[in-house]
Amino acid sequence: MIKFLRYTEYLYLAVAVISVYKIATLWSVxxxxxxxxxxxxxxxxxxxxxxxxxxxxxxxxKKNKQQ
Structure with a gap:
């Protein structure tokens, strides 16, 4: 489950990067x-x-529970 949470983090980051790219390309138009x-x-x-x-x-x- 932790891997899934890590992937969703980077999915949000990818959406942010794509949005910034679209902002840069559409701003002058x-x-x-x-x-x-x-x-x-x-x-x-x-x-x-x-x-x-x-x-x-x-x-x-999770780490604290294991100890």
Whole structure:
């Protein structure tokens, strides 16, 4: 299960990278379309950090139970 949590972290990070790329390419063409990608990038980075902290807590609890 810990591997699954680790993969979901990086999935959020990939969405953030793709969103930043779309922001960079669309900004000069139509800035209004980029607002949704800005939202996705911010939420994805936040979810990445949240999931990472959650996984670390989960690993720590598992480690403490084994001791």
């Amino acid at each position: 139509n800035p209004k379309e980029t607002y949704i990608f800005i939202f996705f990038a911010v939420v994805s980075i936040g979810m990445f950090l949240f999931r990472r902290k959650y996984r670390q807590r989960f690993e720590q609890r």
